[in-house]
Amino acid sequence: MREPVITVQGLRCAYGSFEAVRGIDFEVGQGELFALLGTNGAGKTTTLEVLEGLRPPTGGAVRVFGLRPDADRARIRPRTGVLLQDSGASGELTVLETLRLWASLTSRPSDVDEALVALDLVGKSGVRVNRLSGGERRRLDLAVATLGGPELLFLDEPTTGLDPESRGRTWDLVEKLVAGGTTVVLTTHYLEEAERLAHRLAIMHEGRVAVSGAVVDVLAREASRIGFDRPEGLIAAELPAVSGAIDPDEFAKGRVEIRTRALQDDLALLLAWAGARGERLTRLRAHHASLADVFHGVRDQVVAA
Numbered sequence: 299m300r301e302p303v304i305t306v307q308g309l310r311c312a313y314g315s316f317e318a319v320r321g322i323d324f325e326v327g328q329g330e331l332f333a334l335l336g337t338n339g340a341g342k343t344t345t346l347e348v349l350e351g352l353r354p355p356t357g358g359a360v361r362v363f364g365l366r367p368d369a370d371r372a373r374i375r376p377r378t379g380v381l382l383q384d385s386g387a388s389g390e391l392t393v394l395e396t397l398r399l400w401a402s403l404t405s406r407p408s409d410v411d412e413a414l415v416a417l418d419l420v421g422k423s424g425v426r427v428n429r430l431s432g433g434e435r436r437r438l439d440l441a442v443a444t445l446g447g448p449e450l451l452f453l454d455e456p457t458t459g460l461d462p463e464s465r466g467r468t469w470d471l472v473e474k475l476v477a478g479g480t481t482v483v484l485t486t487h488y489l490e491e492a493e494r495l496a497h498r499l500a501i502m503h504e505g506r507v508a509v510s511g512a513v514v515d516v517l518a519r520e521a522s523r524i525g526f527d528r529p530e531g532l533i534a535a536e537l538p539a540v541s542g543a544i545d546p547d548e549f550a551k552g553r554v555e556i557r558t559r560a561l562q563d564d565l566a567l568l569l570a571w572a573g574a575r576g577e578r579l580t581r582l583r584a585h586h587a588s589l590a591d592v593f594h595g596v597r598d599q600v601v602a603a
């Protein structure tokens with residue numbers, strides 16, 4: 299990994315007697331997009347708040363640019379952009395006034411016109427913030443966070459409430475920033491967003507990291523899936539000898555669901571078998587593991603534990 303911009307070692311953070319973050323470790327390298335994922339209440343926002351210097355940790359060590367965020371916030375802040383879950387923009391100002399105000403507050407040279415174009419807000423520049431739609435307001439928040447090209451960008455659920463087109467536009471912008479060398483820490487509940495954008499990730503659950511690593515490695519550890527509706531009257535013994543495991547609960551419910559490490563071989567076997575029987579496999583799906591599969595695996599392990 300490239301030189302770390304963020305290091306987190308044994309981080310703990312409590313609200314009174316409730317420990318929201320229970321000893322987590324991760325690093326974020328320069329120019330990397332790191333996704334912090336997890337179930338509701340897992341501790342992602344709390345972790346981000348510690349990294350942003352808004353909340354002191356109750357245990358462990360956190361460094362951003364080699365500095366302590368709680369003690370050195372004044373030195374870290376000019377180098378970072380922050381998109382919080384709740385926007386702090388005043389509703390009475392127009393879009394243009396908001397961007398100009400933030401541009402005057404940041405120590406980085408900022409091009410307001412460029413920000414308007416990048417977030418597709420040119421047509422809204424004279425509109426008061428409290429008249430914007432939820433998605434437009436989210437785009438304005440992102441424009442503010444990225445003014446002047448920060449070295450490090452925190453994005454807390456940047457595309458919540460955006461329609462698919464706006465989400466795609468946001469992804470393009472984030473990809474462009476990362477290509478330009480910006481380091482990004484992203485939290486999101488949209489797993490396809492993390493899968494598309496992130497280099498590495500951590501999945502948190504109840505204050506701990508359940509899964510972490512490079513996205514390609516995390517996905518490679520998870521089995522692929524094949525599924526189709528169980529043909530009328532089929533019993534399990536009639537299926538060909540695939541190497542993957544057939545889910546007995548799904549089979550009983552009328553669906554053949556197979557988790558396999560040999561997707562192509564097992565699929566070929568099943569198609570040859572179906573062809574020989576003259577069987578049409580309905581609602582056939584075959585795919586490599588997605589982050590959604592990994593995420594459900596985390597949840598299922600916890601339920602089973």
Ligand SMILES: Nc1ncnc2c1ncn2[C@@H]1O[C@H](COP(=O)(O)OP(=O)(O)OP(=O)(O)O)[C@@H](O)[C@H]1O
Nearest residue numbers: 313316317318336337338339340341342343344345
């Ligand atoms: N100010 C607070 N006082 C007490 N408990 C809090 C406070 N803020 C958060 N918590 C609790 O800490 C836990 C972690 O919250 P946090 O907001 O960090 O989770 P999250 O992973 O961001 O969740 P979500 O995905 O739902 O936004 C939750 O159980 C939450 O209820």
